[in-house]
Amino acid sequence: MKRPFPAVLLVLSGLGLLHASLFTDLCLRYVRPGLRPYLIASGALLLVLGLASAALDRGRGGHDAHDAHSGHDDTGHGHDHSTAPRVAWLLFLPALSLLFHAPPALGSYTASREPAKAVAQQRHFDPLPATSPLPMTLTGFTSRVQQDRTQAIKGRSVTLTGFVTPDKRGGGWYLTRIIFSCCAADAQSVKVRVHGAPALPADTWVAVTGTWHPGGTLGTRSAPAALDARTVERVDKPVNAYTDDLPLTPSR
Numbered sequence: 001m002k003r004p005f006p007a008v009l010l011v012l013s014g015l016g017l018l019h020a021s022l023f024t025d026l027c028l029r030y031v032r033p034g035l036r037p038y039l040i041a042s043g044a045l046l047l048v049l050g051l052a053s054a055a056l057d058r059g060r061g062g063h064d065a066h067d068a069h070s071g072h073d074d075t076g077h078g079h080d081h082s083t084a085p086r087v088a089w090l091l092f093l094p095a096l097s098l099l100f101h102a103p104p105a106l107g108s109y110t111a112s113r114e115p116a117k118a119v120a121q122q123r124h125f126d127p128l129p130a131t132s133p134l135p136m137t138l139t140g141f142t143s144r145v146q147q148d149r150t151q152a153i154k155g156r157s158v159t160l161t162g163f164v165t166p167d168k169r170g171g172g173w174y175l176t177r178i179i180f181s182c183c184a185a186d187a188q189s190v191k192v193r194v195h196g197a198p199a200l201p202a203d204t205w206v207a208v209t210g211t212w213h214p215g216g217t218l219g220t221r222s223a224p225a226a227l228d229a230r231t232v233e234r235v236d237k238p239v240n241a242y243t244d245d246l247p248l249t250p251s252r
Contacts, residue, residue: 004054006050007051007053008050009091009092009095010046010047010053011047011051012050012095012099013050014044014048015047015095016043016095016099017039017043017046018040018043018047020043021036021039026098026102028242029102029103029106029184030184031182031183032180032182032183032242105241106178107163107178107203108165108166108176110178110187110189111165111174111176111178111191112165113168116189116190116191116225117139117188117190119143119190120143122143125144125147125148128144128152128153128156133157134158134159135158135161136159136160136246137160137244137245137246138160138175138176138190138191138225139190141158141160141225141227142192142225145218145219145223146221146225147219147220148219151218153218154218156212157209157210157230158212159209160175160192161205161207161208161246162192162206163175163176163203163204163205163237164176164199164201164204164206165189165202166199166202172193172194172195172199173194174191174193174194175191175192175206176191177189177244178241179242179243179244180242187242192225194208194229194232195213195228196210197232204234205234205235206232206235207232207235208227208229208232209229209230209232209233210227210229210230211227211228212227235247
């Protein structure tokens with residue numbers, strides 16, 4: 001593996017990052033939108049470094065050819081140290097994957113294998129708007145169910161949006177959102193159990209309208225974060241898929 005290897009790897013890595021962050025939205029599968037400019041800058045820098053390295057290697061080509069002809073390298077030992085282990089070719093795989101076959105977005109597979117994110121303690125709750133059904137986040141719904149002592153959520157029709165995660169134990173499903181603090185490495189999920197409606201295929205984005213499913217004592221941790229579904233409608237995956245904000249409509 002000769003000297004062009006580092007330059008080619010840098011160029012491919014730079015092109016992969018630019019493909020994922022500048023020319024497509026693939027990077028939003030793995031990082032928060034605020035990090036996108038940094039990925040673009042990193043991709044551009046890697047590309048420039050790779051091209052500069054290739055140019056320097058080409059400039060040294062005549063000198064290297066002379067050394068090879070005379071049987072000496074720069075150290076004078078008469079053998080070539082410019083090769084790298086064959087396993088180094090594996091470094092090309094991440095770069096090529098970004099260009100040709102990017103890893104899929106996180107979804108039900110990840111969510112079904114980890115516990116739901118703990119909801120932060122909240123002592124004060126503002127009155128709920130009179131809107132019916134009331135759009136809510138999964139975190140907001142869970143907080144109202146388990147912490148609001150006024151039980152304002154009781155009997156209220158709400159609409160929650162997320163993707164379908166089958167219960168790996170069988171018999172039921174969860175409405176789920178995955179949340180990034182920074183990137184996929186710190187992803188956590190928030191889930192609401194859905195009753196009274198058959199599960200759609202895993203990872204299908206849906207809006208579920210219904211009321212709290214009774215259990216335990218409303219306003220305490222014994223109350224389940226669960227919904228009795230009245231309607232389940234397929235929806236487009238929102239732009240802010242890795243937050244637990246109210247969904248934004250994808251641009252068309």
